Amino acid sequence: MRESTGGKIFVIFIHVVLIIISLTCILPFLHLIALSISSGHAVDLGQVWFWPVGLDFTVYIYFFENTPALRAFTNSVIITLCGTALSMLATVLTAYPLSRRYLYARKPITTAALFTMLFSGGMIPTYLVMNSLHLTNTYWSLWFGGLISTYNMLIMKSYFESIPGEVAESAQIDGCGEVQLLMRIILPLSLPMLATLTLFYGVGYWNMFMSVILYINKTNLQNLTVIVQGMLQIQGNFNMSAMDMMQQQEMVSEKLKAVGVVVMVVPMLVVYPFLQKYFVKGIMLGSIKG
Amino acid sequence: MFGQTLAPKMKITLALGLSAVMAAGAAGCSQKEEGTEGQAEGKATITVSNYDRGNIPAAEGTVEDNRWTKWINEHSPVTAKFVPVARAEAVKKLNVLFASGSAPDIVNDYDTGFRNSLYQQKQLMPLDDYLQYAPEYQKLLEKYPQLRKIGTKPDGKLYEIGKINEPHLQSVAFIRMDWLKKLKLEVPKTTDELLVVLKAFVEQDPDGNGKKDTYGTNMSYTSDGMVDSMFGSYGWKISNDDKIIRTWDNTLESLKFKKRLFEEGLIDKDYLADKNGAKAKQDYLNGKIGVYLPPVVSNWFESTVTDVKTLRKIVPEAEIAPMAQPKSSMGQFVHHVVNPVQMTTVINAAAKNPKAAMEYINFIIKPENSLILKKGMEGEHWKKGADGFPKVIDPAKNAKELDWAMDYSMFYSIPENPLLISTTAFDMSDPDQKAGLDMLKKADEFLLNPEAQYPALSHYEHMPTLSSELVVINTNIDKEMKDIYTKGIIGGAPYTPEQAIVDAKAAWERGGGKQIEEFMNTWYKENKGRAFLGKDILELVRSQHK
Numbered sequence: 001m002r003e004s005t006g007g008k009i010f011v012i013f014i015h016v017v018l019i020i021i022s023l024t025c026i027l028p029f030l031h032l033i034a035l036s037i038s039s040g041h042a043v044d045l046g047q048v049w050f051w052p053v054g055l056d057f058t059v060y061i062y063f064f065e066n067t068p069a070l071r072a073f074t075n076s077v078i079i080t081l082c083g084t085a086l087s088m089l090a091t092v093l094t095a096y097p098l099s100r101r102y103l104y105a106r107k108p109i110t111t112a113a114l115f116t117m118l119f120s121g122g123m124i125p126t127y128l129v130m131n132s133l134h135l136t137n138t139y140w141s142l143w144f145g146g147l148i149s150t151y152n153m154l155i156m157k158s159y160f161e162s163i164p165g166e167v168a169e170s171a172q173i174d175g176c177g178e179v180q181l182l183m184r185i186i187l188p189l190s191l192p193m194l195a196t197l198t199l200f201y202g203v204g205y206w207n208m209f210m211s212v213i214l215y216i217n218k219t220n221l222q223n224l225t226v227i228v229q230g231m232l233q234i235q236g237n238f239n240m241s242a243m244d245m246m247q248q249q250e251m252v253s254e255k256l257k258a259v260g261v262v263v264m265v266v267p268m269l270v271v272y273p274f275l276q277k278y279f280v281k282g283i284m285l286g287s288i289k290g
Numbered sequence: 291m292f293g294q295t296l297a298p299k300m301k302i303t304l305a306l307g308l309s310a311v312m313a314a315g316a317a318g319c320s321q322k323e324e325g326t327e328g329q330a331e332g333k334a335t336i337t338v339s340n341y342d343r344g345n346i347p348a349a350e351g352t353v354e355d356n357r358w359t360k361w362i363n364e365h366s367p368v369t370a371k372f373v374p375v376a377r378a379e380a381v382k383k384l385n386v387l388f389a390s391g392s393a394p395d396i397v398n399d400y401d402t403g404f405r406n407s408l409y410q411q412k413q414l415m416p417l418d419d420y421l422q423y424a425p426e427y428q429k430l431l432e433k434y435p436q437l438r439k440i441g442t443k444p445d446g447k448l449y450e451i452g453k454i455n456e457p458h459l460q461s462v463a464f465i466r467m468d469w470l471k472k473l474k475l476e477v478p479k480t481t482d483e484l485l486v487v488l489k490a491f492v493e494q495d496p497d498g499n500g501k502k503d504t505y506g507t508n509m510s511y512t513s514d515g516m517v518d519s520m521f522g523s524y525g526w527k528i529s530n531d532d533k534i535i536r537t538w539d540n541t542l543e544s545l546k547f548k549k550r551l552f553e554e555g556l557i558d559k560d561y562l563a564d565k566n567g568a569k570a571k572q573d574y575l576n577g578k579i580g581v582y583l584p585p586v587v588s589n590w591f592e593s594t595v596t597d598v599k600t601l602r603k604i605v606p607e608a609e610i611a612p613m614a615q616p617k618s619s620m621g622q623f624v625h626h627v628v629n630p631v632q633m634t635t636v637i638n639a640a641a642k643n644p645k646a647a648m649e650y651i652n653f654i655i656k657p658e659n660s661l662i663l664k665k666g667m668e669g670e671h672w673k674k675g676a677d678g679f680p681k682v683i684d685p686a687k688n689a690k691e692l693d694w695a696m697d698y699s700m701f702y703s704i705p706e707n708p709l710l711i712s713t714t715a716f717d718m719s720d721p722d723q724k725a726g727l728d729m730l731k732k733a734d735e736f737l738l739n740p741e742a743q744y745p746a747l748s749h750y751e752h753m754p755t756l757s758s759e760l761v762v763i764n765t766n767i768d769k770e771m772k773d774i775y776t777k778g779i780i781g782g783a784p785y786t787p788e789q790a791i792v793d794a795k796a797a798w799e800r801g802g803g804k805q806i807e808e809f810m811n812t813w814y815k816e817n818k819g820r821a822f823l824g825k826d827i828l829e830l831v832r833s834q835h836k
Binding site for chain 2: 041044045046065066067068069070071072123124127128131210213214217218219220222226227228229230231254
């Protein structure tokens with residue numbers, strides 16, 4: 001069917017809007033990358049926009065040599081990998097039973113889970129719990145603090161529920177137990193959703209901030225977010241810089257901040273394309289025959 | 291039917307899953323806590339909070355364990371265990387530590403409101419009985435009675451350890467002397483003269499490029515506070531009948547001046563878009579601003595040497611000088627000053643060994659020890675120069691090994707050790723640095739003008755702390771009034787500054803500002819003798835410059 005002129009204009013209009021929106025997302029980041037690899041002089045004078053002026057990578061070297069960034073980076077990777085694995089495991093193990101209609105007390109358990117979405121213990125009680133369990137200063141405090149995101153769990157649960165009962169039924173007729181059913185039928189069918197939730201959890205753990213500030217009292221366990229946030233915050237606040245008068249190193253340059261943000265964001269950008277292929281894959285292609 | 295037969299299996303799976311999670315938790319519990327090593331026999335152990343600014347190279351260790359903590363623990367009479375506190379979230383973190391009963395014995399924090407809240411919650415240890423263990427601090431208290439005055443809380447006991455800061459300006463206006471010379475003008479002495487000069491800077495093409503592309507001055511970010519201080523517009527002042535009142539008159543005059551700056555095109559018309567002052571600074575470094583009002587001068591060396599060098603790369607003939615605050619219709623004021631007496635440190639009421647805590651403080655503030663923590667080891671990080679002052683041997687080495695260690699001696703009074711004062715950073719054999727130091731000295735002299743008053747009721751760190759309800763009221767009204775004032779500046783002819791003041795007053799009344807006024811006056815009546823106000827600040831700073 002041929003589009004009418006009005007339709008064409010509409011499509012062009014949509015494209016323009018989408019391009020503008022994507023530019024507002026991409027350009028600031030390009031600007032930061034350009035800042036991070038331009039010469040400090042050009043940055044001071046505000047000559048850098050989206051293209052680096054006078055290539056200079058020394059700040060990257062400084063960033064990894066003179067700050068705890070490298071150690072923090074490693075920590076971030078550990079927190080993210082283990083945390084995501086643990087969270088996914090726990091979420092699957094919670095969502096799957098709750099998605100089965102024959103689970104005893106299914107409704108009350110779901111309601112209890114929902115309850116935690118609306119009311120939380122609050123900062124200090126949670127800290128007290130962590131402290132009395134001797135979890136502070138270990139990553140377990142980060143992983144257990146939000147092991148299961150109720151929201152993600154509910155997404156997973158309804159996804160499992162959306163898999164036609166006939167699939168499970170036919171498997172069980174063939175003699176498939178619960179564990180096997182989950183591992184061999186349900187999970188392979190849920191790959192797109194699993195990929196999405198893995199990304200959600202991954203980004204969550206990668207960006208984890210407040211819990212690290214609260215529960216981790218040891219510098220060598222801190223993650224990258226805490227380090228980079230510290231760099232961004234300093235000097236941003238007028239009162240603060242006035243208070244810490246003589247601190248030369250307080251004056252973190254715009255360049256160093258840019259490097260911090262770039263280092264922070266790039267790993268997630270790298271991971272995304274690998275998970276993205278699952279998002280576009282068909283969901284239940286050919287799972288039920290006849 | 292079908293469901294019922296499977297249910298038991300289901301339960302087993304769920305149980306298995308749960309137990310796997312529990313097992314993981316148990317593994318977490320069994321992780322050993324470290325940190326007992328390095329504890330010499332016989333020494334008392336205390337815990338000390340230390341800012342974590344995320345700037346210690348991984349190779350150097352951590353806030354808790356590095357060459358300087360080792361040095362401290364080797365030489366100090368007590369063993370100190372350090373608790374890192376992220377700088378940006380310090381108050382939140384310390385609050386959680388206090389609430390959970392795991393706060394360190396010695397707490398270092400710059401936030402006055404936070405320390406006051408600790409006092410109100412009875413979390414602080416009164417220090418009077420333990421002062422004998424810190425003779426160095428006792429000496430300081432005798433030399434600067436202000437330290438005791440400010441560190442004493444309403445119950446009459448001493449709770450806070452503080453430090454004396456170097457008596458420099460917190461900010462100063464920098465004026466382009468080469469432009470003045472070119473246009474045959476004088477450094478402006480009054481705000482009216484300032485307007486004339488700024489107009490000339492904008493209209494008479496001082497940079498000689500044939501374009502009208504220069505600004506007179508800047509007002510972005512917090513720089514407009516410099517204009518406010520010319521008029522003593524701070525919010526509060528003491529009236530003639532000795533009460534605390536709002537500075538409506540001063541604010542009106544300041545607003546009128548700002549409106550003229552804006553309407554006559556003497557500042558960047560987009561100044562509100564420059565949220566962090568970066569654009570203004572770039573304009574200044576590109577040689578486009580005649581009178582630069584920096585938001586804050588936190589590092590004099592940078593402002594008077596590094597920045598000037600950058601500027602000269604663009605405009606080789608540029609000449610910069612600090613400018614005293616011009617006299618306004620409301621009188622003569624000085625610039626804001628770095629807080630001369632700054633409280634930094636308190637001791638936890640739950641500290642098991644306050645004597646050891648005081649001994650630790652005493653150890654750190656011995657001038658020879660603070661010299662090491664601030665400048666490093668002689669021969670390794672610095673050597674004595676011809677003038678007798680420490681000279682850095684290798685700045686790159688110091689950046690790696692030393693520059694992050696300053697917070698360990700956060701409560702040290704720099705002016706007490708002549709080897710540490712910041713003016714020694716200027717190398718007199720370098721003409722640029724000598725010029726920089728001259729600028730700093732000239733700026734210091736502005737403080738000595740006997741006619742000039744302090745532009746605020748007090749330094750903000752010495753203002754009384756509002757209760758949390760009043761803070762909410764204050765924040766809301768403040769936001770509303772700021773918007774009104776901004777409208778007064780950019781609103782054109784129909785919205786006059788007078789109208790803005792009328793509206794701001796109405797917003798103040800409506801929002802509950804009277805409660806804050808009452809609180810301020812009650813506070814003033816009760817604390818008149820103890821309060822550290824603007825005149826006390828000037829008096830102390832002036833005495834330091836003599």
